[in-house]
């Protein structure tokens with residue numbers, strides 16, 4: 001193999017500079033542990049790719065209390081609840097009254113901008129726009145190498161490598177070892193539907209998110225700014241977003257939000273349209289030797305319930321503690337406890353996301369009985385203090 005253009009020695013090499021990777025790098029910096037982040041996308045691409053938008057209370061605290069940025073509190077929108085809409089009427093689930101907690105609407109693009117700015121401000125070593133990233137020797141002395149924009153090869157040697165490289169992780173396969181074993185497995189579930197997501201120039205239709213179940217399928221009305229909104233509707237996973245005109249998109253959304261309570265969907269030009277397939281997935285363990293997984297690399301959830309980004313941040317909160325014990329105090333056993341500590345929350349979120357998804361979506365296999373049972377479940381939920389509280393606790397996030 002050719003001599004590398006550079007060799008960097010660091011304590012923690014992080015593959016992936018999304019929310020999990022950058023937040024971990026920031027937390028390690030605060031603890032006095034140096035790290036290097038590599039990502040194959042550019043900063044501009046990540047900062048303009050629209051994804052999640054809801055932050056749990058603990059995620060907000062992580063950004064503000066560890067010194068990333070307080071912008072979420074001034075530019076984010078605090079939401080005290082959500083609306084569940086079915087049978088043509090909306091029902092408010094009041095998180096603040098039920099649990100004393102709330103969530104913040106603050107797009108993932110802004111979270112990324114804040115985290116990236118904080119790493120640059122603090123002199124962090126973050127390398128975006130690289131290619132051909134590979135990880136070797138994860139059981140002993142791990143090594144990450146990649147090509148820069150000029151095609152030169154660079155090496156990073158580290159005590160620990162963290163795979164924070166999202167749902168198409170290359171690190172996940174390196175952690176995976178075939179064969180049965182206690183707590184070992186790949187658990188997944190596919191869904192027969194996807195989300196058609198749009199960004200549109202329109203005023204807000206509601207002050208908080210509306211999760212709608214209709215005979216035509218699921219829809220979600222979310223917000224971004226005063227003039228730009230994010231909306232989704234359930235579609236076939238093979239749908240071609242470009243085949244949908246603005247008119248057809250609005251007709252579909254109107255059908256799913258129609259009602260008798262005077263709700264008005266505010267429309268405008270569609271400026272972005274994508275189809276978002278999703279699945280439920282968990283790989284366990286999240287560690288092999290000196291390689292550990294965080295965020296979507298280890299587990300993914302359907303977006304109903306807004307857990308993906310929050311889980312990624314929750315993982316690295318735990319992982320930063322584990323790495324502090326292992327690297328600063330020599331307590332290597334802490335590495336072995338990471339999977340169990342992280343997956344406790346992950347499985348709660350898996351259940352919550354699955355439950356929200358199946359309660360609100362229609363599938364081709366749904367029978368009349370399933371339809372009526374779904375409506376019965378929603379009616380029970382909004383009329384029961386216990387049911388509403390269960391939803392509020394899950395949506396705002398369980399205590400760390």
Ligand SMILES: Cc1cc2nc3c(=O)[nH]c(=O)nc-3n(C[C@H](O)[C@H](O)[C@H](O)COP(=O)(O)OP(=O)(O)OC[C@H]3O[C@@H](n4cnc5c(N)ncnc54)[C@H](O)[C@@H]3O)c2cc1C
Nearest residue numbers: 016018019020039040051052133165166295296306308309
């Ligand atoms: C299209 C899309 C839309 C979504 N919408 C929502 C939503 O509406 N609501 C919601 O709650 N959640 C949503 N999610 C989920 C949420 O965005 C994720 O859960 C969250 O981004 C997880 O953060 P992460 O840091 O683990 O992974 P990511 O944000 O995916 O970050 C991983 C990073 O690793 C990099 N990377 C990947 N492979 C490599 C490699 N081989 N070498 C180097 N770098 C690599 C990527 O470029 C990326 O920057 C969406 C996800 C997707 C993909």
